[in-house]
Amino acid sequence: MALASLHIHNFRIIDDLSIDLSPGVNLFYGNNGSGKSSIIEAAHCLARGKSFRTSKTDTLIQQGKSYFCIRAALTNRVEVACQRQAGSGRALVNGSSATMLSVASKVPAIFMDSDSHRLFFSSPSVRRSYVDWVLFHVKPGYADVRGRYNKALKSRNSALKAQLSTAPWDPLLADLGDQIISSRRACLNALFAHFHGTASVFNLPVDAHYQPSVEEGGLLQALKDSAMADKVSKITQKGPHRDDIVVCGGGGRLSQGQQKLIYSALAMASWECLSEGGQKPVIMLDDVAAELDDNNRGLLMGMVQATGAQSLVTGVLKGDVERLAAGPMFHVDQGVVSN
Template structure:
């Protein structure tokens, strides 16, 4: 699932660019503020319909432009296109046909992002970690998206009833039953994939035997007490839910926990060790997708600034085993390319692009 061609217009400081990308590593090098991260951001928009830096489309559109476009061809045969207009409108297309939702884009282009914000997984809120698990389940289990959608509908209806002055007990019971049906399906799919994810993560962290990262344990909390049925948990929580106006138990409160000898991992690991743990987690997620669906694409923003040279090399090895392609940014070509040039073909001959003032140009590859 690699990109072979990428074209974008009026995306932040990039007026226009059209690139041919290779399988393996594609490196985008240049000074800060040149447009490197914007390039990665445009690929993320193709896979999700939005930027990973801003939820406001207008802020991504180049100043004085009326809209932006991003288009890509994939080696799978798909073509993806996203248009966002300054007035808030836009279009999503797959193979030139209108797409119903951005989740269809995600199905075509599984994408992992490693940037400075990615490392909040340990000390961020449960929602951050829950979304990581759900990304994996979404790309492996086709039924998850509909189950999660059904759960969200039932959850909104129950919350709306909780906020009413007078509650219709019969109607509340109906929506609680629907919440339980879809919620158990969501939880079951999560638990099934979690077992695989935990195994893949521990296999990767075992490659760091001198680091406390190798002793990290991962556990799953489903969002209500494990010894209790979900319906019973909802009924027990009902009085407090009414007082607060929202549902406080269920799969929407699920979490992943990282511990070392029973202690929260973020209290034990250094910042650099936490970064390697997150890299291992995201690689484990990609491995599961690779095993079930196909190799995903990685976007890595300024890897030399985030990891030391030894860990860069190990991370590059991990990515090369499960990804179809990686797009990496960095300031200096030598430092950015070094981890990849030590890998087997095709990773050891990365395509290098120079980025400056929003202009992107390909440099001749070593094989040419």
């Protein structure tokens, strides 16, 4: 799957933009604030259902306009779109109303920008979300299980706050939680197998493992054992919502540069995992090479090009993106694109 064309309307600095994309590497360059990152951001909204810059989707609507629209024609002749006006949104697949999850399922994408590694290493919740995104694409039905778990967890926490019995929710939460733990472990086993290979490209010794708060099959008993503590804290303290994915170097504190290389290796390992499932995710790199030295920049782009996947890559200077890879080049200035 690749994006054959992308149309963006009333989105940030972009008034109206239609662009045909190569199935290989696509290079965008322009000054800071020119709109090149907004092109990646628009594609990201289709792929992930949200911006990578803000959780406040209404702020993406161009100032003075009442809505934005992002639409893409895919190489498999499917068309996807998302529209947003103040307080409400709409998703479309081939012109029919759909959910953002169904749109996202049509546009698998690996994304990295200059802050991705900082975000990933900042919080267990971000790391959980990362593996859940991989599972969304490789395991049909996982998103439904995760959604049902979240609802059951919310209900159990509400019961704790109201000082009511959690007995009606414990078996359901345990069953769904055990499914999540099992799925995460299988997914991470496959992901880490690729990760050690991609990390070796950067000559990085790495350690990665899954750290569940409870082992598979043990959640119901854990809920019973923590019942008194949960009543005091008024929250559920055991379950996959407390899991972590530990990713670190060979020893000692990681520098920002090492974190970036580790995250880059993890992202490319994720591409391998998704491709094994029959998908070929788009690779989106927003100024990701800016903090890498020439050698590691070349290694990363070598891995990207070796996939044969479509990639959207941004940089400030034309010379910078020319050094990264060969492909169609687009100059971006005030939201307008020229070849």
